[in-house]
Amino acid sequence: MLSTNCEFLSAEIMDVLRLFGAEEEDFTHVFLRYGDDFINTVTQGGRSVGYTFRQRAEGQLEYKRCAKRSAKLAFYEYLCERTGKSFPWGALTGIRPTKMAYAELAEGRDFAPLFKRFFVTEENTGIIRRVLASQRGIYDRNRGKGEDIFVSLPFCPTKCEYCSFITAPMPAVERYIDDYVDALVGEIESLKPVLTRINSVYIGGGTPFCLNNGQLTRIYAAINALNAGGAEFTVEAGRPDTFTDEKLAACKDAGVTRICVNPQSFSDGTLAKIGRRHTAAQTFAAYGMAAKYGFDINIDLIAGLADETEADFKRSLDAAIGLAPANITVHSLCLKSGSKLKEGTSRLDVSGIDGMIAYSRAALTSAGYEPYYLYRQKYQAGANENTGWCKAGKECAYNIDTMEEICSNIAVGAGAISKRVYGGGARIERLASPKDIPTYLAKVKDITAARGELFR
Numbered sequence: 001m002l003s004t005n006c007e008f009l010s011a012e013i014m015d016v017l018r019l020f021g022a023e024e025e026d027f028t029h030v031f032l033r034y035g036d037d038f039i040n041t042v043t044q045g046g047r048s049v050g051y052t053f054r055q056r057a058e059g060q061l062e063y064k065r066c067a068k069r070s071a072k073l074a075f076y077e078y079l080c081e082r083t084g085k086s087f088p089w090g091a092l093t094g095i096r097p098t099k100m101a102y103a104e105l106a107e108g109r110d111f112a113p114l115f116k117r118f119f120v121t122e123e124n125t126g127i128i129r130r131v132l133a134s135q136r137g138i139y140d141r142n143r144g145k146g147e148d149i150f151v152s153l154p155f156c157p158t159k160c161e162y163c164s165f166i167t168a169p170m171p172a173v174e175r176y177i178d179d180y181v182d183a184l185v186g187e188i189e190s191l192k193p194v195l196t197r198i199n200s201v202y203i204g205g206g207t208p209f210c211l212n213n214g215q216l217t218r219i220y221a222a223i224n225a226l227n228a229g230g231a232e233f234t235v236e237a238g239r240p241d242t243f244t245d246e247k248l249a250a251c252k253d254a255g256v257t258r259i260c261v262n263p264q265s266f267s268d269g270t271l272a273k274i275g276r277r278h279t280a281a282q283t284f285a286a287y288g289m290a291a292k293y294g295f296d297i298n299i300d301l302i303a304g305l306a307d308e309t310e311a312d313f314k315r316s317l318d319a320a321i322g323l324a325p326a327n328i329t330v331h332s333l334c335l336k337s338g339s340k341l342k343e344g345t346s347r348l349d350v351s352g353i354d355g356m357i358a359y360s361r362a363a364l365t366s367a368g369y370e371p372y373y374l375y376r377q378k379y380q381a382g383a384n385e386n387t388g389w390c391k392a393g394k395e396c397a398y399n400i401d402t403m404e405e406i407c408s409n410i411a412v413g414a415g416a417i418s419k420r421v422y423g424g425g426a427r428i429e430r431l432a433s434p435k436d437i438p439t440y441l442a443k444v445k446d447i448t449a450a451r452g453e454l455f456r
């Protein structure tokens with residue numbers, strides 16, 4: 001248990017304790033500020049160690065930011081010393097590394113010294129530098145301007161064992177889908193008065209291709225009634241076993257530019273273990289069908305799935321690279337509440353995941369991909385990250401805009417969270433829709449009115 005004289009620091013400290021698996025241990029923490037010195041004393045088992053972080057901080061906001069950083073660093077240093085462990089992102093928890101880098105650059109400073117202070121490896125600092133370089137054109141074009149539109153289709157054929165997302169298995173919700181599409185179309189039509197410039201459209205899942213073609217084309221038509229400028233248009237089609245030529249042709253007719261084929265692994269054994277019904281052969285077939293239409297294709301993979309070895313992961317990544325898609329996204333497995341995996345495991349076996357991430361960086365770089373967005377989640381295996389990689393000029397604007405929160409996101413459907421972004425990210429107001437489908441359907445009029453108000 002953590003006992004501290006400064007409650008507002010406990011969330012930051014707990015993030016670090018979780019990183020080391022020390023959240024159940026007893027610690028006493030005392031914080032005090034003396035001039036420019038932020039002093040944290042960590043006491044455990046009768047031993048006390050003090051850490052001083054020197055930083056000029058003016059104003060209440062800056063003081064709080066420095067205090068949080070100092071507490072996090074004190075616990076990170078203490079636990080590194082005690083356990084002999086260290087992590088590739090050091091004490092950077094609870095903040096997107098790119099956001100921290102952009103904040104430093106906005107102050108006229110390079111971010112490398114701050115990353116070093118947080119014990120981030122030089123290699124990771126270099127990856128962030130590459131991400132920022134890939135983002136430059138889209139970041140400058142969209143920061144503080146226009147909106148992205150997100151359409152939520154939280155339905156899947158079955159639930160994967162690692163999934164904590166709100167998605168509902170189709171058999172349980174099939175009877176609501178037509179009403180759901182009616183509600184979505186109504187929501188989309190209501191957006192017209194508040195749009196200034198559509199930066200991108202993203203129809204996300206779940207597995208959007210769970211819907212039939214008639215339902216999907218109604219959604220595309222509603223979008224196209226708004227999207228006169230032909231902005232980037234992604235359909236995160238999803239699992240390969242839901243792909244049909246008819247659905248892909250409808251995407252092409254509707255002006256969709258980007259499709260996601262999400263196998264997560266090319267190993268049939270792994271796919272069966274994680275509760276998916278498709279095979280690697282179906283992934284190749286789905287990819288071939290989509291490629292015929294000339295879409296930019298993204299392939300999602302996960303490092304650290306169900307007992308996979310480094311060799312298993314390498315085979316999947318090599319298979320994805322062999323298809324030469326525009327984008328490959330490499331996730332590190334996450335152990336989140338709400339997933340079957342979390343119910344059966346308290347801690348992930350992360351052996352091998354560092355090797356998988358290292359291999360993905362080397363192999364994707366040598367195949368001509370650049371990292372273009374990167375984020376980290378709590379409870380991520382090996383304290384690693386998720387990285388979107390792209391071929392030159394194939395960055396997905398939607399992913400950059402939403403990861404960096406540089407422009408407003410207008411989101412429709414169950415579980416969708418709209419964000420009105422002010423000042424290119426200086427302030428954000430949010431509006432969340434109910435996750436449960438019947439509740440969403442019952443409240444859609446209220447949600448539409450509230451969103452109209454938010455973006456008025």
Ligand code: SF4
Binds near residue numbers: 163164165167206238
């Ligand atoms: S396909 Fe994606 S959203 Fe659907 S259950 Fe699996 S992980 Fe969750």
